[in-house]
Amino acid sequence: MTKAPPLVAGNWKMNGTRDSLWEVARVRDAVASGGAGRAEVLICPPATLLMAAAALCEGSPLKLGGQDCHAEPSGAFTGDISAPMLKDAGASYVIVGHSERRAGHQESDETVRRKTMAALDAGLCAIVCVGETAPERKAGEALAVAGRQIAGSIPKSAPPQRIAIAYEPVWAIGSGLTPGLKEIAEMHGFIREKLFAVWPGQGGVTRILYGGSVKPENAAELLSAKNVDGALVGGASLSAEAFMKIAGFYR
Numbered sequence: 377m378t379k380a381p382p383l384v385a386g387n388w389k390m391n392g393t394r395d396s397l398w399e400v401a402r403v404r405d406a407v408a409s410g411g412a413g414r415a416e417v418l419i420c421p422p423a424t425l426l427m428a429a430a431a432l433c434e435g436s437p438l439k440l441g442g443q444d445c446h447a448e449p450s451g452a453f454t455g456d457i458s459a460p461m462l463k464d465a466g467a468s469y470v471i472v473g474h475s476e477r478r479a480g481h482q483e484s485d486e487t488v489r490r491k492t493m494a495a496l497d498a499g500l501c502a503i504v505c506v507g508e509t510a511p512e513r514k515a516g517e518a519l520a521v522a523g524r525q526i527a528g529s530i531p532k533s534a535p536p537q538r539i540a541i542a543y544e545p546v547w548a549i550g551s552g553l554t555p556g557l558k559e560i561a562e563m564h565g566f567i568r569e570k571l572f573a574v575w576p577g578q579g580g581v582t583r584i585l586y587g588g589s590v591k592p593e594n595a596a597e598l599l600s601a602k603n604v605d606g607a608l609v610g611g612a613s614l615s616a617e618a619f620m621k622i623a624g625f626y627r
């Protein structure tokens with residue numbers, strides 16, 4: 377089984393109105409002219425923009441994704457969005473288990489696992505986020521936390537090539553702080569071992585993204601660390617120029 381190309385994913389979070397679609401069009405054009413080389417590029421806008429973004433990206437290699445999905449395909453869940461709905465709106469990916477959802481919406485590993493299953497059942501690829509808080513890192517528990525989240529959030533029956541793991545230390549998100557290269561390589565190597573434990577012989581095909589304050593200035597260093605197969609980018613993905621400078625690492 378061959379490994380998918382690197383993945384550079386943008387998470388717009390709760391940012392963006394129709395005006396922001398210009399940024400999607402700029403990324404689309406930059407990707408079309410080879411600005412990300414062999415990498416796959418993905419934007420996860422707010423759900424309100426997904427259909428309009430999909431219309432702009434028709435025929436383009438730029439992929440679109442959701443930022444979360446419900447574990448059920450439909451039903452009485454006011455305000456929620458299901459994986460089949462995201463697929464129908466033009467998504468091919470969905471982020472699950474982002475720390476802002478784990479913390480702000482009390483999502484457990486079991487909830488994330490069910491959401492991952494729902495995404496796969498709908499034909500989406502899932503980006504499963506894991507990562508420790510600052511107190512957990514200080515206590516020397518970073519690897520144990522990520523290991524527990526992976527074991528609890530990834531369904532064993534999932535095809536490994538349709539899952540990407542995003543290692544996002546909670547303390548690095550939106551803070552301007554990043555772990556050292558040694559810490560990133562240690563964590564990504566550990567995650568790789570865990571993936572081989574889930575899928576013996578096949579854990580090498582799953583992409584492991586780094587996320588947390590990735591910027592044009594630090595992208596080359598972060599993306600060159602061992603076992604880093606791409607990035608999940610928050611703040612810097614809101615600007616097409618900054619986002620493409622990051623994705624341009626793979627040119």
Ligand code: PEP
Nearest residue numbers: 549550587588589610611
């Ligand atoms: C994120 O929220 O997934 C993220 C990585 O954010 P930022 O790049 O802004 O730290």
